[in-house]
Amino acid sequence: MSPKARTPQVPAATDPSLIRNFCIIAHIDHGKSTLADRMLQLTGVVQPREMKDQYLDRMDIERERGITIKSQAVRMPWEFEGESFAFHMIDTPGHVDFSYEVSRSLDACEGAVLLVDAAQGIEAQTLANLYLAMEHDLVIIPVLNKIDLPAAEPDKYAEEIAHLIGGDPDDVLRVSGKTGAGVEELLDRLVVEVPAPTGDADAPARAMIFDSVYDTYRGVVTFVRVVDGHLSRREQIRMMSTDATHSLLEIGVSQPEPQATEGLGVGEVGYLITGVKDVRQSKVGDTVTARDRPAAERIGGYQEPRPMVFSGLFPIDGSEFPVLREALEKLQLNDAALSFEPETSAALGFGFRVGFLGLLHLEITRQRLEAEYDLDLISTAPNVIYHVTTEDGELHEVTNPSEFPDGKPTEIREPIVDATVIVPAEYVGPVMELCQSRRGTMQGMDYLSEERVELRYTLPLAEIVFDFFDQLKSRTKGYASLNWQGTGDQAADLVKVDILLQGDKVDAFSAITHRDHAYSYGVKMAKRLKDLIPRQQFEVPVQAAVGSRIIARETIRAIRKDVLSKCYGGDISRKRKLLEKQKEGKKRMKTVGTVDVPQEAFIAALSSDEDGEGKD
Numbered sequence: 001m002s003p004k005a006r007t008p009q010v011p012a013a014t015d016p017s018l019i020r021n022f023c024i025i026a027h028i029d030h031g032k033s034t035l036a037d038r039m040l041q042l043t044g045v046v047q048p049r050e051m052k053d054q055y056l057d058r059m060d061i062e063r064e065r066g067i068t069i070k071s072q073a074v075r076m077p078w079e080f081e082g083e084s085f086a087f088h089m090i091d092t093p094g095h096v097d098f099s100y101e102v103s104r105s106l107d108a109c110e111g112a113v114l115l116v117d118a119a120q121g122i123e124a125q126t127l128a129n130l131y132l133a134m135e136h137d138l139v140i141i142p143v144l145n146k147i148d149l150p151a152a153e154p155d156k157y158a159e160e161i162a163h164l165i166g167g168d169p170d171d172v173l174r175v176s177g178k179t180g181a182g183v184e185e186l187l188d189r190l191v192v193e194v195p196a197p198t199g200d201a202d203a204p205a206r207a208m209i210f211d212s213v214y215d216t217y218r219g220v221v222t223f224v225r226v227v228d229g230h231l232s233r234r235e236q237i238r239m240m241s242t243d244a245t246h247s248l249l250e251i252g253v254s255q256p257e258p259q260a261t262e263g264l265g266v267g268e269v270g271y272l273i274t275g276v277k278d279v280r281q282s283k284v285g286d287t288v289t290a291r292d293r294p295a296a297e298r299i300g301g302y303q304e305p306r307p308m309v310f311s312g313l314f315p316i317d318g319s320e321f322p323v324l325r326e327a328l329e330k331l332q333l334n335d336a337a338l339s340f341e342p343e344t345s346a347a348l349g350f351g352f353r354v355g356f357l358g359l360l361h362l363e364i365t366r367q368r369l370e371a372e373y374d375l376d377l378i379s380t381a382p383n384v385i386y387h388v389t390t391e392d393g394e395l396h397e398v399t400n401p402s403e404f405p406d407g408k409p410t411e412i413r414e415p416i417v418d419a420t421v422i423v424p425a426e427y428v429g430p431v432m433e434l435c436q437s438r439r440g441t442m443q444g445m446d447y448l449s450e451e452r453v454e455l456r457y458t459l460p461l462a463e464i465v466f467d468f469f470d471q472l473k474s475r476t477k478g479y480a481s482l483n484w485q486g487t488g489d490q491a492a493d494l495v496k497v498d499i500l501l502q503g504d505k506v507d508a509f510s511a512i513t514h515r516d517h518a519y520s521y522g523v524k525m526a527k528r529l530k531d532l533i534p535r536q537q538f539e540v541p542v543q544a545a546v547g548s549r550i551i552a553r554e555t556i557r558a559i560r561k562d563v564l565s566k567c568y569g570g571d572i573s574r575k576r577k578l579l580e581k582q583k584e585g586k587k588r589m590k591t592v593g594t595v596d597v598p599q600e601a602f603i604a605a606l607s608s609d610e611d612g613e614g615k616d
């Protein structure tokens, strides 16, 4: 956080009737950050010359990818009919993987701006967020954005929105985050339509944590929304899930730079700094109370984040294992959904089995580990959670192919999701084909308008975590939007495919697939390894097997790599150099059984399909 926070004074809006807490929910790229920027400017909390695009997307990685990962709360003053109000705007992430974070932010609000791109209309993520906001009983203010675009069709999409949420198309506000048109009117409407927070000011303090950030200089910064009572600067606080107590070093609000205050009252949204360094001491979803006058009950209603996808992360340089552990521990604070435990692989050495919300979450985490902690990593193929019952009646939870029990299971269950795809009508065919090839079952189809269709499918999670979204985009020229939500599990005919080198299993390549896909996976991996592994002194069979049955085989032919053969004559120093070089080369090899495999081969084999072929 910046040490020289210079911002205009915001009235100490301890009177809850003058507070409005809201968030902006939108599909990715519909302009949430740009609208937030305009609000910061119009309310005067950020001066024009300090303004930079997407002001709130602080983290470098967010800027790089252009997406918002962490929610953040900003306080803004607003004069309306002679009274000074204080807004707390809570920024929410827009991507499908982070719906858990969205739901936490929604809990801190009474209202939501439903922002829809006037040239695109409602997309899958708009719907998903809207349903979440409705579940949280938020007042919805529908807004069409980007009305300055020549391609904008506000009338058409106002109809679409009104059709969806009820009400009159004329009530759908039209704004441009870019030019600022309509944004003042939106702020006025927020004052009028969003209810003021309610809570018992005299009750023991209760504040809920909706975000927690690890800051290198200040330690853990915890974002809270006060529900009851008052948290004061001089108080000791208590985390209700663990009963741990901490002194407050600072309490304050973001405007958006941190501004220390004397305390936070009912309905206020701000931050706490306690000086704790241990990232697990400030849990998202927890309730903060005062040590000396603690509340009796925690604030309920939170959903624990559950990882859906697991992958092994291994440092390429084995000595970086402790750095990886520390880095994961630090990321965990920012990210309540990240879980990990140590894992050992014969092929890849020491690493961690890491749980993620989805593939984007995996990718972002990996990118942060590499960028912020300077680690080089290999990740193994993502795996969902399977429940396998063996003949002895025991139930195994399998998040890693290596845990897949031997022998014949009596039942295997896999997670399934309800997926919604919104797509122009002409692409319905290709989308249905794709869903079918991924073992999908159609649940329904609705026309949002004459040209746009909402398709609903139940699909196995394992079939969509890999490249489903990419496939969907390429089959619909980028027009489809996708959202999904876990809904339970179903029995499925799944098998573990092992890859063997010279008869030895290479653990990093085992995969759990549907029986119908086992053969194509086996053939593909065997081929890949044959191409990537250099010839050895002896013949090496590369096999794919289901149980003891071999389903594919390739052979790496033998070669005697005599580096000296080219050196006729007696230049002994040159010969020595070549021998040294060959020895160096050996060091970078991993030995699997009797076969030397360059680590690059593992990395290349595990990297995603460079030839773009799908799983089907």
Ligand SMILES: Nc1nc2c(ncn2[C@@H]2O[C@H](COP(=O)(O)OP(=O)(O)OP(=O)(O)O)[C@@H](O)[C@H]2O)c(=O)[nH]1
Pocket (backbone or CB within 6 Å): 026, 027, 028, 029, 030, 031, 032, 033, 034, 035, 054, 066, 067, 068, 093, 094, 095, 145, 146, 147, 148, 149, 175, 176, 177, 178, 179
């Ligand atoms: N013409 C026009 N472009 C806009 C407007 N608002 C946003 N954009 C552009 O739309 C793109 C996406 O805007 P962002 O504000 O980054 O969208 P976002 O919803 O915050 O995106 P995520 O954070 O990735 O979810 C950017 O290129 C913006 O410049 C607008 O009112 N008019």
